[in-house]
Amino acid sequence: MGGPLDEPDGNWWDNPVNRRESIWLGIAGAWSLAIFGWMSGFTRFGDQNPIGQTYEVDPDAYQQRVAAYKEEADETEEGRLLPPGDSVYVGGRRFDWDGLPVVLEAGREYDIHLGAYDVQHGFSVRPEENLSKQINLQVFPGNEWVVPMTFEEPGTYRVICNEFCGRGHNSMSGHFVVEEA
Amino acid sequence: MKGAIKHLFGNEYDSDGFRTCSITGLEVHESVENHVKLFALTAVVAMAIGGAFAITVAGTRWELLSLLPEDGYYTHLSMHAWNILIFWMVFMEIAVLYVGGPMVLGRRLPLTKVAKAGWVIMVAGAVGVNYSIWTATESGGEAPLLTAYVPLDIPWLFYATAVLFLLGATVAALPFFVTIWKEKRGAPNKTLPLVVFGAFITSIIAVEAILGGIAAFGYALIWRLGIIESVNAGLYRQLYWIVGHGTQQINLLAMITVWYFLTHVVGGAVVASEKVSRSAFILYLFFINLGAAHHLMVDPGLSAGWRIFNTSYAFYGAAFASMIHAFAIPAGLEAGRRQRGLGGGLFGWLTSAPWKSPVFSSTIFSIILFGFVGGITGVLMGQMQLNMTWHNTYATVGHFHGTVALGTTLAFWGLLFFAIKTMFRRDYASGVLASAIPYLYAATMGLAVLMMMYIGILYGVPRRISSVVENVPGSEFSLSAAEPLFFILGPATLLAVLTGALFVLVAVGSLLFGDRLGDGDDGGLLPEKGLRTDGGSVHAIEMRGTFTLCLIFLATFVALYALNWFLLVQVWQIGA
Numbered sequence A: 001m002g003g004p005l006d007e008p009d010g011n012w013w014d015n016p017v018n019r020r021e022s023i024w025l026g027i028a029g030a031w032s033l034a035i036f037g038w039m040s041g042f043t044r045f046g047d048q049n050p051i052g053q054t055y056e057v058d059p060d061a062y063q064q065r066v067a068a069y070k071e072e073a074d075e076t077e078e079g080r081l082l083p084p085g086d087s088v089y090v091g092g093r094r095f096d097w098d099g100l101p102v103v104l105e106a107g108r109e110y111d112i113h114l115g116a117y118d119v120q121h122g123f124s125v126r127p128e129e130n131l132s133k134q135i136n137l138q139v140f141p142g143n144e145w146v147v148p149m150t151f152e153e154p155g156t157y158r159v160i161c162n163e164f165c166g167r168g169h170n171s172m173s174g175h176f177v178v179e180e181a
Numbered sequence B: 001m002k003g004a005i006k007h008l009f010g011n012e013y014d015s016d017g018f019r020t021c022s023i024t025g026l027e028v029h030e031s032v033e034n035h036v037k038l039f040a041l042t043a044v045v046a047m048a049i050g051g052a053f054a055i056t057v058a059g060t061r062w063e064l065l066s067l068l069p070e071d072g073y074y075t076h077l078s079m080h081a082w083n084i085l086i087f088w089m090v091f092m093e094i095a096v097l098y099v100g101g102p103m104v105l106g107r108r109l110p111l112t113k114v115a116k117a118g119w120v121i122m123v124a125g126a127v128g129v130n131y132s133i134w135t136a137t138e139s140g141g142e143a144p145l146l147t148a149y150v151p152l153d154i155p156w157l158f159y160a161t162a163v164l165f166l167l168g169a170t171v172a173a174l175p176f177f178v179t180i181w182k183e184k185r186g187a188p189n190k191t192l193p194l195v196v197f198g199a200f201i202t203s204i205i206a207v208e209a210i211l212g213g214i215a216a217f218g219y220a221l222i223w224r225l226g227i228i229e230s231v232n233a234g235l236y237r238q239l240y241w242i243v244g245h246g247t248q249q250i251n252l253l254a255m256i257t258v259w260y261f262l263t264h265v266v267g268g269a270v271v272a273s274e275k276v277s278r279s280a281f282i283l284y285l286f287f288i289n290l291g292a293a294h295h296l297m298v299d300p301g302l303s304a305g306w307r308i309f310n311t312s313y314a315f316y317g318a319a320f321a322s323m324i325h326a327f328a329i330p331a332g333l334e335a336g337r338r339q340r341g342l343g344g345g346l347f348g349w350l351t352s353a354p355w356k357s358p359v360f361s362s363t364i365f366s367i368i369l370f371g372f373v374g375g376i377t378g379v380l381m382g383q384m385q386l387n388m389t390w391h392n393t394y395a396t397v398g399h400f401h402g403t404v405a406l407g408t409t410l411a412f413w414g415l416l417f418f419a420i421k422t423m424f425r426r427d428y429a430s431g432v433l434a435s436a437i438p439y440l441y442a443a444t445m446g447l448a449v450l451m452m453m454y455i456g457i458l459y460g461v462p463r464r465i466s467s468v469v470e471n472v473p474g475s476e477f478s479l480s481a482a483e484p485l486f487f488i489l490g491p492a493t494l495l496a497v498l499t500g501a502l503f504v505l506v507a508v509g510s511l512l513f514g515d516r517l518g519d520g521d522d523g524g525l526l527p528e529k530g531l532r533t534d535g536g537s538v539h540a541i542e543m544r545g546t547f548t549l550c551l552i553f554l555a556t557f558v559a560l561y562a563l564n565w566f567l568l569v570q571v572w573q574i575g576a
């Protein structure tokens, strides 16, 4: 009796629940609420949140915006862009990152504008000498996503595309450099 | 050929077409049994095809071997994903519905013609999907991978046949719904057995997933055919993940239903509390679909509030449900075995269990590994901020191989090992190999999954790419620091595929050459002291072994949670 293949006997709803099972229900419920609370609270007190303004924008219009920004930016001897203000534009396209490489100042907050011209791409970033500090954001045509970022540590940061964007995706990479101000 | 088929489908039934199962005691009708076999055998074929592609996929990701160039890699990866995640699992799930509905209820399968039509449509859809993946790049397009994201240049035929497959699955599920309807009409006040209840909730969630899939692939299809001019990538992602994640929820619920079933029939489990287990299924019904949003955690255009509410299944309603099953299922086993006096002490009920039976060991490894590996990581990467460190890395691949490749696949292997004896009435062609397979697979795949996670999180190695560790084409940079771990991952993945092949070999070998089991022979499956206990109240029995295991689980969960957040806060400042 009492197997999962049988119709339960009588008024099964009123059968008492084992004491330890009840305690576990309490623990599991509390843990569920706790991790919800942490995730939600972290948007207020935390420093790493995938949150920023988004705008709908035609992919061509976004490409022009990036072109205008590049026009305005200075270039270093190595051919890297120096952003004219706090805004940095990056456009994903098969198979490179338009707007990279760029030179940023350490400790300064930039608005990183992310968008794509053709298909979906993945903006995957890490400093060259510490691969475990890495983050990944989705990029797709039709949206411009403005995510503020502040890089404290100088160095070369590598960008890899981590969303499949067609044959050639393997070679879609770029970088930027963070320099002491 | 005809002889072989007759041999597979040839049990003895009485004049009404029923026979009594010598293990479960169920009255099994010929119509149900034969259709379960049909769908399960088809599933194994799909698994074998998808598994074969795991060799080239894994052998390419291990860049020491670099089996395939970039071009072929995406094609093979798409073949792996669709055959093994979609076709292996969905064909099995139709079989699970037929077991969990008409078989457990002791009814005939209604509408057998509809069931067969469903099978034909599903097979046609699956063949079409395979064909369009295989030819996608020849015709200048791109392979779809699992997700077929727009606006990639993916052949329209792919979307069309994917829709066809989903329609076929709906048709094949109809006889199940009719069974439940007939059962309820006959006796509206009767309560469905727990396994039937679980299968029923699974089927509702399946319908929701399929509707989402038809919407997503239909949307992409009319765009590919030029009926609409443009397509919105963000909208497609939202629609796609209703089915992309929805099918994973079907896998989860079908697997949990199988857990309740198999721990009972081979381990002697009882139901610890009908109320608690059924409430957990109801929580799934309400909340689990919201979880599809966790694929959109680092997408633009979605508010943080929307993302947090949905990814948490509304305050973790569905994660709570899973933690309930995580207690209820081992507790049922503990209570059932203690009631029979099998094993004392804290864990005697577990150590005295039939560990040599591949049905039992597959089920238990499935439960443990799904929970500890797949489940915990799923909640971690589903937290909006942590998702930034997991999204599209190899760790993601680790997570879902922990769920579907370890958890669900092992549970379904358990069910097949069970069906070989109970439905095909054959002994295993090799008992030793059959016993060893769950251990080998749990070990190799378990190791592979852990390595995938380390490689993804600690070295940021992306998924879906064939060259990034030894060299990133066109760049002086590479992720070569991760290379040593590939010397563990590579062999582990290849051994896991080999174990899969061994499973197919033993399963097919048993069907063809296994000794026929005589009438009433239980093939050694029945738990000691029979399937049914003499009753007494379950709630009063000690469940301290289970409680201890659950506390270990919670401690692991808390530790991994803290570790992941610790890693995240090392990263530079991001976000408004």
Ligand code: HEM
Pocket (backbone or CB within 6 Å): B051, B054, B055, B057, B058, B061, B077, B078, B080, B081, B084, B085, B089, B145, B146, B147, B397, B401, B404, B405, B406, B409, B462, B463, B464, B465, B493, B494, B496, B497, B500
């Ligand atoms: C025998 C063992 C298996 C091995 C060695 C294996 C290996 C792999 C590898 C290396 C990847 C590719 C990673 C990448 O480049 O992104 C992959 C992807 C995948 N695997 Fe497996 N796998 C196995 C079994 C399974 C099973 C049983 C399932 C499902 C039930 C499964 C479902 C998937 C899916 C859905 C993908 C993702 C495809 C995509 O990105 O579109 N695998 N597998």
Ligand SMILES: [Cu+2]
Pocket (backbone or CB within 6 Å): A092, A093, A094, A095, A120, A121, A122, A161, A162, A163, A164, A165, A169, A172
């Ligand atoms: Cu790309």
